[in-house]
Amino acid sequence: MSSENNLDDEDTFKILIATDIHLGYLEKDAIRGNDSFNTLDEILKCAKTNQVDFILLGGDLFHDNKPSRRCLHSCITMLRRYCMGDTPINFNILSDQTVNFNTTQFPWVNYQDENLNISIPTFSIHGNHDDPTGAEGLCALDLLSASGLVNHFGHSHSVEKIEISPILMQKGITKLALFGLGSIPDERLYRMFVNNQVTMLRPKEDQDEWFNLFTIHQNRSKHGPTNYIPEQFLDDFLDLVVWGHEHECLITPTRNEQQLFYVTQPGSSVATSLSPGEATKKHLGLLRVKGRKMNLQKIPLKTVRQFFIQDVVLADYQDLFTPDTPQVTKKVEDLCYAKVTEMLEEAERERLGCPLTPEKPLIRLRVDYSGGFEAFSTSRFSQRFVDRVANPKDIIHFLRRREQKEDTKDEVNVDYGKLLKTTAVEGLRVEDLVKQYFEATEQTVQLSLLTEQGMGKAIQEFVDKDEKDAIEELITYQLEKTQRHLQARGVNTEQDIDTEIQRFRDSKKNTTEEENEIKEAINRAKAHRLERGEEPVDPNISGELALDSDEGSAPSAPPTRGRGRGSRGRGGRGRGRGATASEPKPAGRGRSQKSSPATQSRSIMQAFQAPSKKSSLTAPSRSYADEMTIDDSDEDVPVMIATRRPQKSSSSSSSFQSKSQASKGVAFDDSDDDDDEYDPFKGASRSRR
Numbered sequence: 001m002s003s004e005n006n007l008d009d010e011d012t013f014k015i016l017i018a019t020d021i022h023l024g025y026l027e028k029d030a031i032r033g034n035d036s037f038n039t040l041d042e043i044l045k046c047a048k049t050n051q052v053d054f055i056l057l058g059g060d061l062f063h064d065n066k067p068s069r070r071c072l073h074s075c076i077t078m079l080r081r082y083c084m085g086d087t088p089i090n091f092n093i094l095s096d097q098t099v100n101f102n103t104t105q106f107p108w109v110n111y112q113d114e115n116l117n118i119s120i121p122t123f124s125i126h127g128n129h130d131d132p133t134g135a136e137g138l139c140a141l142d143l144l145s146a147s148g149l150v151n152h153f154g155h156s157h158s159v160e161k162i163e164i165s166p167i168l169m170q171k172g173i174t175k176l177a178l179f180g181l182g183s184i185p186d187e188r189l190y191r192m193f194v195n196n197q198v199t200m201l202r203p204k205e206d207q208d209e210w211f212n213l214f215t216i217h218q219n220r221s222k223h224g225p226t227n228y229i230p231e232q233f234l235d236d237f238l239d240l241v242v243w244g245h246e247h248e249c250l251i252t253p254t255r256n257e258q259q260l261f262y263v264t265q266p267g268s269s270v271a272t273s274l275s276p277g278e279a280t281k282k283h284l285g286l287l288r289v290k291g292r293k294m295n296l297q298k299i300p301l302k303t304v305r306q307f308f309i310q311d312v313v314l315a316d317y318q319d320l321f322t323p324d325t326p327q328v329t330k331k332v333e334d335l336c337y338a339k340v341t342e343m344l345e346e347a348e349r350e351r352l353g354c355p356l357t358p359e360k361p362l363i364r365l366r367v368d369y370s371g372g373f374e375a376f377s378t379s380r381f382s383q384r385f386v387d388r389v390a391n392p393k394d395i396i397h398f399l400r401r402r403e404q405k406e407d408t409k410d411e412v413n414v415d416y417g418k419l420l421k422t423t424a425v426e427g428l429r430v431e432d433l434v435k436q437y438f439e440a441t442e443q444t445v446q447l448s449l450l451t452e453q454g455m456g457k458a459i460q461e462f463v464d465k466d467e468k469d470a471i472e473e474l475i476t477y478q479l480e481k482t483q484r485h486l487q488a489r490g491v492n493t494e495q496d497i498d499t500e501i502q503r504f505r506d507s508k509k510n511t512t513e514e515e516n517e518i519k520e521a522i523n524r525a526k527a528h529r530l531e532r533g534e535e536p537v538d539p540n541i542s543g544e545l546a547l548d549s550d551e552g553s554a555p556s557a558p559p560t561r562g563r564g565r566g567s568r569g570r571g572g573r574g575r576g577r578g579a580t581a582s583e584p585k586p587a588g589r590g591r592s593q594k595s596s597p598a599t600q601s602r603s604i605m606q607a608f609q610a611p612s613k614k615s616s617l618t619a620p621s622r623s624y625a626d627e628m629t630i631d632d633s634d635e636d637v638p639v640m641i642a643t644r645r646p647q648k649s650s651s652s653s654s655s656f657q658s659k660s661q662a663s664k665g666v667a668f669d670d671s672d673d674d675d676d677e678y679d680p681f682k683g684a685s686r687s688r689r
Helices: 002-007 035-049 069-083 140-146 186-194 328-351 378-385 416-420 430-440 452-465 470-489 494-506 512-531 604-608
Strands: 013-018 054-057 122-124 162-164 167-171 174-181 198-203 210-217 240-244 250-256 261-265 283-290 293-300 307-313 362-368 396-399 656-658
Touching: 013 035, 035 054, 035 069, 069 140, 162 174, 174 198, 174 283, 186 198, 198 210, 250 283, 250 293, 307 328, 328 362, 328 378, 378 396, 452 470, 452 512, 470 494, 470 512
Parallel strands: 013 054, 054 122, 162 198, 174 210, 210 240, 240 261, 307 362, 362 396
Antiparallel strands: 013 283, 167 174, 198 656, 250 261, 283 293
């Protein structure tokens, strides 16, 4: 510690780095409800213990766009407890703060406010979870900014071009340029980079003396042709990039050999999904910057709930059982029980001597049952670990590898049993398949208007009851309702439309309104079928929709009975919405006479290929889909930032200029030091190219 104290002099910036805190995640869960709050408390306490100059957050401070009162109250309480006080601030802001903090009516750093007493300033960009919405473009960070607790920066108001103006700081002889860019839809930002619409401004004088730190919140890993931001898009004068949004903790800086800057990915501080990336140990970063040299110290988080994940391939245990072994399902269940028990014992050993770690760990066992095995009841299995794990409902996750296509040239030896074998899973419903599909699929094909529950039930009606219009009616109904909502809110820009649609969709999830909309759409589909005089394929399954009913089935129910649960259906008796269900509906809501589908097949894949759009649905004059068309060019497209006219600034530093020459950053020692010990500052200045 003596060496650290000697190096922490009046010329050294000490910055605590964290991203993706997701405050309020599962706050209503009886076991995991306090996890995110405990971890934020540890982060802020660590900042105070290490006497940092400021805290840098890389987005997603909150898990929800509209955090609950409890969540906001807890955040404000902790920020006030740890970040306010009489400790002097030892660095100065040199840049034009009206440009840096352009989202508040108090456009200056909070510690310079004469009405506040700040000891540790906090600088944060917004993420995709707590992004600005509405006509005012406000987010939860703006509430904290107006209250003087957080300095929100990196918010771009334009969707046509982005100019990133840094916060210029100086402590002793060290000059730090802090760049930030809040979350923007990846496809749009990718297109703007390709079209040279993103510019990073720099001071005119003494450019070689500034340490350039950039904070970004975007996809780093490739999720599609344009659904990520390649590191090569970023300017090469940067020294260190703090990458948010990615939850895997890769906090040790890695050098980009093409751009010659370093990238650190702190990851999330709470596990929001049971995926392998979340299972890595969570860390904070304590960054020290002196002159043009840097050092990043890893600080492990102690309040994070343990998470263990393991894969089991049943085909690898042929010495124990095969699909033809008697009582093979029981043997598979016993194997899974042993694996989960091993992970629990490992968690208990790691938790010894660390009282801050929660008692119950997160456990996920992914079971590959390809090759003819059958899945067992996960609910019955989970009952054996209710008191020992934090996620008893989803310990087991069954998955099946996609069968490799065999060479079918020799038709004599083709095993048609393998090609045509079904993959039915015990107790798995169509809604579950739809939900799993959209959870595992790429971001580019996620639902934007419909919810997984609505789509799942519409497909269930299509498959089980031959309601050919169910999917189309649900899409039409939601499209009409969303259009009316956007018109009522007066939303007209591309960014606002995108965020408002997402907010409107998320606000209805798992609510009575969502259930009513699904019922309304399916009843409209039934009405169209009755208008055509068609009857269900199987009268025995056309009555009660018992997908989520707690009551027994009613085989004697009449074919035309509504979807409600017993007496709670619409109108009690009658067809869905009463006697009017069989009458022709008015031509309102932009409805036209529908043509019959060309096929009677009821496969799930064909369920997604619903009949064509209604002809009377008037398309807007400006197609939103057309605006999102993005160049699918190769990811290594060279990006030349257009030179812009120097922007004048009223700050004590000189005016900025955009990058026009290819100036390279400083090369640092990139030796791999994974231990948590503090190392002296690395790297020596090198001549620029």
